[in-house]
Amino acid sequence: MINNKRWGSWAQKPETIDPSTADKEYSAEILVIGAGLSGLSCALSAAQKGADVLCLEKFGKYTARGFNIGVCNSSYMASRGFENDVDAVAREWIKRCGNRCDEKLVRLFLNRSGEAMDWLMGMLTSPEYAIRPELQGCLYKGETYYEIMGSHLFYDGPISKQGKFGGLNDVMEPMYQEALKAGVRFVFNSPLQQLIVEDGRVTGAIAQNKEGEIIALRGQRGVVIATGGIGGNDEMCDDLCPIANKVAAKVCAPKGSDNGDGHRAALWAGAAFEDGPFPAMLHPQAHRHSNFCFLFVRPDGKRYMNEDNYLQARAYGVIKEGLKWAWAIFDSDWREKVPETLKYGGGIYWGHDFPLGRKDEFQLDHEEERLEWGLRIGAAVMADTPEELAEKMGVDPKVFAETLANYNRMCAEGKDTEFGKRKELLIPLDKPPYIARKFGPALLSVVGGMKVNTSMQVLTEEGEVIPGLYAIGNAAGGRYGVDYPMLIPGNSHGTALTFGYLLGRELGGKD
Numbered sequence: 001m002i003n004n005k006r007w008g009s010w011a012q013k014p015e016t017i018d019p020s021t022a023d024k025e026y027s028a029e030i031l032v033i034g035a036g037l038s039g040l041s042c043a044l045s046a047a048q049k050g051a052d053v054l055c056l057e058k059f060g061k062y063t064a065r066g067f068n069i070g071v072c073n074s075s076y077m078a079s080r081g082f083e084n085d086v087d088a089v090a091r092e093w094i095k096r097c098g099n100r101c102d103e104k105l106v107r108l109f110l111n112r113s114g115e116a117m118d119w120l121m122g123m124l125t126s127p128e129y130a131i132r133p134e135l136q137g138c139l140y141k142g143e144t145y146y147e148i149m150g151s152h153l154f155y156d157g158p159i160s161k162q163g164k165f166g167g168l169n170d171v172m173e174p175m176y177q178e179a180l181k182a183g184v185r186f187v188f189n190s191p192l193q194q195l196i197v198e199d200g201r202v203t204g205a206i207a208q209n210k211e212g213e214i215i216a217l218r219g220q221r222g223v224v225i226a227t228g229g230i231g232g233n234d235e236m237c238d239d240l241c242p243i244a245n246k247v248a249a250k251v252c253a254p255k256g257s258d259n260g261d262g263h264r265a266a267l268w269a270g271a272a273f274e275d276g277p278f279p280a281m282l283h284p285q286a287h288r289h290s291n292f293c294f295l296f297v298r299p300d301g302k303r304y305m306n307e308d309n310y311l312q313a314r315a316y317g318v319i320k321e322g323l324k325w326a327w328a329i330f331d332s333d334w335r336e337k338v339p340e341t342l343k344y345g346g347g348i349y350w351g352h353d354f355p356l357g358r359k360d361e362f363q364l365d366h367e368e369e370r371l372e373w374g375l376r377i378g379a380a381v382m383a384d385t386p387e388e389l390a391e392k393m394g395v396d397p398k399v400f401a402e403t404l405a406n407y408n409r410m411c412a413e414g415k416d417t418e419f420g421k422r423k424e425l426l427i428p429l430d431k432p433p434y435i436a437r438k439f440g441p442a443l444l445s446v447v448g449g450m451k452v453n454t455s456m457q458v459l460t461e462e463g464e465v466i467p468g469l470y471a472i473g474n475a476a477g478g479r480y481g482v483d484y485p486m487l488i489p490g491n492s493h494g495t496a497l498t499f500g501y502l503l504g505r506e507l508g509g510k511d
Contacts, residue, residue, distance in 0.1 A: 031219025045504025100481025278448025
């Protein structure tokens with residue numbers, strides 16, 4: 001039941017559109033709403049099982065962003081000598097999610113993600129596409145929030161071969177082509193408006209195309225919500241994930257995505273949301289350069305956290321101070337000091353995203369370019385003394401000089417009495433010139449949604465199944481609870497792939 005006193009106007013149910021008044025009609029056995037990674041995985045998987053599949057997408061083509069897909073195990077991982085203990089991974093995952101994730105969903109992903117990855121790799125590495133897989137070698141090695149092997153990268157795909165940015169586009173293009181071969185029909189440029197509910201069952205959806213025509217689309221066996229998250233909708237975030245509106249930047253691409261279309265439509269059809277606030281995927285990537293791990297200070301020049309942490313925590317650290325950005329401090333010996341820290345820490349925006357086995361984990365040329373860029377636009381400053389650096393930062397020189405001196409004293413003593421940083425990473429900053437560069441939290445996605453069971457069926461507040469309605473990807477809840485666990489980098493894409501693949505096979509017909 002929608003509580004309008006609790007939620008904003010986004011939750012107001014619109015007037016129901018009668019499907020008989022639609023300008024156009026489409027019908028299929030399965031209707032998938034959203035052609036992102038989860039939706040395309042579901043559509044292709046179902047079509048390969050012989051189902052008639054229709055896929056509705058608000059944009060003009062499939063959507064993809066990011067680089068990697070994280071799973072627990074795969075045949076490719078085994079070929080490289082890696083195998084994760086599912087039970088151990090599950091325990092750690094659940095702990096990091098504050099015991100508020102759905103253990104059944106987590107274990108389903110961990111147990112079946114290798115199967116889904118093998119299915120995907122069979123397509124990508126076929127002679128037709130000849131894509132080269134790699135494992136991501138960039139992992140945080142800290143004692144508490146360590147990251148494990150499981151993130152898959154893909155190179156030399158069809159988009160890269162055109163001289164364009166590849167990333168997940170190199171995965172999605174083959175999937176799209178295979179979906180067309182399997183008979184999947186796509187309706188593009190047509191945003192979802194609401195679901196069709198008849199006698200308590202969801203039987204289809206209403207959309208509107210760019211010509212303004214109302215479209216009725218039917219899914220006889222099921223309707224799958226795969227519309228992404230709510231991060232691009234500030235009003236929904238205020239009510240369901242307030243921290244998502246406290247970031248320095250939102251990385252919701254393409255523009256207009258992640259605005260909660262599927263969440264709202266499902267809500268109006270009787271769906272329940274998982275308990276809030278929804279978890280958020282946050283990276284400290286605003287200003288687009290590495291933070292490292294030496295000394296972080298607020299805009300007032302004071303230290304505020306243990307810098308030895310994984311990327312999600314570094315983003316949260318800024319937000320918890322009520323800030324949009326902070327300063328990462330290092331000295332002229334950073335070129336030698338950073339590689340040493342990677343033995344103990346690392347991970348994205350500390351080290352670099354690189355394929356396993358490459359020797360140059362620390363890409364000096366890249367960091368030099370980013371530093372020069374930062375100095376040029378004012379996102380970084382450099383000076384010969386702490387006091388001069390503070391002035392360029394807009395900080396009280398006395399306050400910052402005292403902060404730096406105190407930090408260097410703790411480094412010399414080998415004990416961080418303020419925040420307990422590991423002694424191996426207590427590295428003094430005493431070689432001028434000194435450098436400060438801004439970094440801030442960026443929202444990649446809000447990763448919470450409808451309550452679902454292990455068949456991806458959407459549930460009501462009473463825990464009853466809504467017949468005909470399914471949710472996957474960032475439209476589905478239960479995976480994370482309170483936080484996005486970077487235990488396996490790229491695991492949001494991994495759950496999108498896995499649950500899309502499994503649901504497609506279930507709806508398309510059992511083995």
